[in-house]
Amino acid sequence: MENKKPLISVRELKEYFPVRGRRGMFVKANDGVTLDIYEGETMGIVGESGCGKSTLGRVILQLLVQTEGETVYYGRTIDEVVPMYALDIFKNLERKCTQSKINMKKLEEMEAAFDALEKEIGDDKEDPGKRKLLYEKLNEKILYRRKVYSEFLSIVRLVGGMYGLDDYTEASRILMDFFKAALAERSINLGLANLRLKIAEAEYVANKNPSDANKAKVDTLQKKLDGIVSGDLKKADDLRLEKQEVINEFRAKYEKIPEYQKYDSYRDAGIDLARLTYSEMRLLRKDLQLIFQDPYSSLNPRLSVGQIISEGPIIHKDFAANNERMQEYTMKVLEECGLAGYMIHRYPHMFSGGQRQRIGIARALAMKPKFVVCDEAVSALDVSIQSQIINLLQELKEKENLTYMFISHDLSVVKNISDRIAVMYLGVIVELCGSAELFDNPLHPYTEALLSAIPTTDLDSKDKEMIILEGDIPSPVNPPPG
Numbered sequence: 392m393e394n395k396k397p398l399i400s401v402r403e404l405k406e407y408f409p410v411r412g413r414r415g416m417f418v419k420a421n422d423g424v425t426l427d428i429y430e431g432e433t434m435g436i437v438g439e440s441g442c443g444k445s446t447l448g449r450v451i452l453q454l455l456v457q458t459e460g461e462t463v464y465y466g467r468t469i470d471e472v473v474p475m476y477a478l479d480i481f482k483n484l485e486r487k488c489t490q491s492k493i494n495m496k497k498l499e500e501m502e503a504a505f506d507a508l509e510k511e512i513g514d515d516k517e518d519p520g521k522r523k524l525l526y527e528k529l530n531e532k533i534l535y536r537r538k539v540y541s542e543f544l545s546i547v548r549l550v551g552g553m554y555g556l557d558d559y560t561e562a563s564r565i566l567m568d569f570f571k572a573a574l575a576e577r578s579i580n581l582g583l584a585n586l587r588l589k590i591a592e593a594e595y596v597a598n599k600n601p602s603d604a605n606k607a608k609v610d611t612l613q614k615k616l617d618g619i620v621s622g623d624l625k626k627a628d629d630l631r632l633e634k635q636e637v638i639n640e641f642r643a644k645y646e647k648i649p650e651y652q653k654y655d656s657y658r659d660a661g662i663d664l665a666r667l668t669y670s671e672m673r674l675l676r677k678d679l680q681l682i683f684q685d686p687y688s689s690l691n692p693r694l695s696v697g698q699i700i701s702e703g704p705i706i707h708k709d710f711a712a713n714n715e716r717m718q719e720y721t722m723k724v725l726e727e728c729g730l731a732g733y734m735i736h737r738y739p740h741m742f743s744g745g746q747r748q749r750i751g752i753a754r755a756l757a758m759k760p761k762f763v764v765c766d767e768a769v770s771a772l773d774v775s776i777q778s779q780i781i782n783l784l785q786e787l788k789e790k791e792n793l794t795y796m797f798i799s800h801d802l803s804v805v806k807n808i809s810d811r812i813a814v815m816y817l818g819v820i821v822e823l824c825g826s827a828e829l830f831d832n833p834l835h836p837y838t839e840a841l842l843s844a845i846p847t848t849d850l851d852s853k854d855k856e857m858i859i860l861e862g863d864i865p866s867p868v869n870p871p872p873g
Contacts, residue, residue, distance in 0.1 A: 395429040397465055398762055398794050399451060400661065403537060404460035406443070406450050406818075410868060419867045420446040422818040424460070428762075433788065433795040435809030435826065437802055437841065441867070443818040444798045445684070448764040451796070452679050453664050453672055461541070463661035466678050466761045469549070473574040476666040480549050481570065484563035487546055494539045501532050551658030562641070569637040576630040585708060586616050592711040599715060677707055680755035684767035686747035690739040696750055697721050697735030703758045721757070727790075728753040729783055745776035749783070756787060765797045769804060781808050803845050806830060814838045817870050 404424040407417035420443045428434045436444045449455045451462055469477055480487060505528050512521050550566065590612045597605040664672065683689035690699060700721045704710050710717040722732030728749045739747060748768065755763055765784065769777040785808060788795060799805050805812055805826070812829045814822040814837065822835040833839045 395431065397427040398430045399426075399428040399796075400461075400463040400465070401426045401428075401451065402461040402463070403541075404447070404450060404462060405458045406446050406455060407458045416868055419818050419870060421450060422870075424818070424820055426813060426820065426823070428794060428796060430794055431788075431792060432810040433797050433808050435805035435812040436796060436798045436815060437800060437805050437812060438815035440800060442815040443867075444800075444815055445766050446818075447815070448681070448766050448796055448798055451664075452681055452764060453667070454681070457665050460665070461544075462664045463659070464664050464675065464679070464762075465661045467662060467675065468660040469662050470570075470573050470660065471577070472662055472667075472671065472674060473570050473577060474662060474667055474671050476663070477549055478567065478570055478574075480546060481563045481567035484546070484550065487542075491539070491543050491546060494542065498532075498536055498539050501535060505529065505532050545663070547657050548659035548661070551656070561644070565637055565641045565644070569634055569641075572630045572633045572637065576627050576634070579627045579630070583616075586612070588708060588711070590616060592714060592716060595716045596714065677703075677758045678761045680758055680760040680763045682748075682751050682755050682763060682765045682768045685771055686744050686751055687739075687771075689751055690747060692739050695736055695738055696725070696742075699739075699750060700724060700735070700754050700757050703754065707758070724753045724757045725750075727787070728756065729779075744772055745779065748772060748776075748780055752780075752783065752787070756791065759791070760793065762794045762796070765795055767798055767800070770799060770801065777804065784808065802830075802841055814841065817865060817867055 402425050404421055404426075405419070406421040407419055410416040410418060422443075424443075424447060426434075436447065438444055446455065450457045453462070508528060509525060512518075512525060550563070590609065593605070593609045593612055597609050662675070664675070667675070694702075697718065701710070701712075701717050704720070705712045705717065710720065718735065721735055725735060726732050730746060730749050730753070734742075739750070742750065748771075752768075768784070769780050772780060781804070784795070784797075787793060795808075797805060797808055802812075809826045811824065812826050813820045814829075814835065816837050822829065822833070822838045829838065830842065833842055
């Protein structure tokens, strides 16, 4: 995967759920997950029920609010989305950088104090009281280091080598001007895109039914576009020019400073999904989609198949509601997923389980996503249907250049579709490697136990003993050490 770019990068992700009636106690569904998912790959996630697989997928999509950590998305750039958290960092950059340096100094003092304590205790580490004190101080140091580095990286990703400058005020003002111009340009482009969509819909209707009223509607919308487009396009051009002037000003002031020369190498154009507002996250919903596990309960029984598939594109204004153009697109998506186009007027109860799952896949792919979480997408289906759905997912992946996170408890299923596999246990990834490597040379005892449980018809495998995991699965409320 050296030559591929990450599409999703997860760092120290935690998802804790409070235990009702037990103050201060949490279910640690995901506990410090670090993972890169590359463009065009299928990342398999396996483990027993309750290990945190589905929670991880939903947290990455921000359907659950993550407790801690970073989820960075590289499908679009930060300059394109212009999130409020970036503007906030620039607005308070000098104060944030100063505080970050103070925190770094405090961390150095904590590490020095811990080293001194460890040296002082020396051979008395076997003493329970001293060992407990040493463990508490170590844990305190680790938690503070995570907090400090998280704050530090959020600044460095955005401002790059500029973090090393002694005076941030002028530099942050210049870069904030750039982001404000980018935000205004995006607003103009969205307005023009909405008007062009209305014209495309009106032209489609006029071509189907060339009445005077339909032609007049096209002419009216076109005149409206012509009336504002020249002014808005000029504004957009002015904003692009302003952005270039801002960058030129920044380079003129800082390009000879050594810290600036590191600017591009340290700067990260990814978007931290966990820090987006609700409206900002909605802009990215098209890119990030989910295929649900249960093909029965995941489809609204009151909506026809056509309404289910078209709901997303209509909400995101790719199409206007209730017109033939939307209907033709819906039929095309349905046919690509292995169902006949005429089925769009049927309701979910009229389909088998495998057909319903194809509808769920069509609903996700109608949004033209870049990343899809397949949450146990075949576990509720018969074995023969499973292979058909897996083949369909692979065909669609190659055709649409998709990236998958494929969640399953069945290693034999994951093996056939995944490029890499992550094994999860109690919210933690215990092993991560290529699919073939995991099956040929498993390193973790839990992985070996999962592999030994795969049913086989191989006569030679009779000599291999099944590894029995004794006892109950530990509680994620109070996981065991190690």
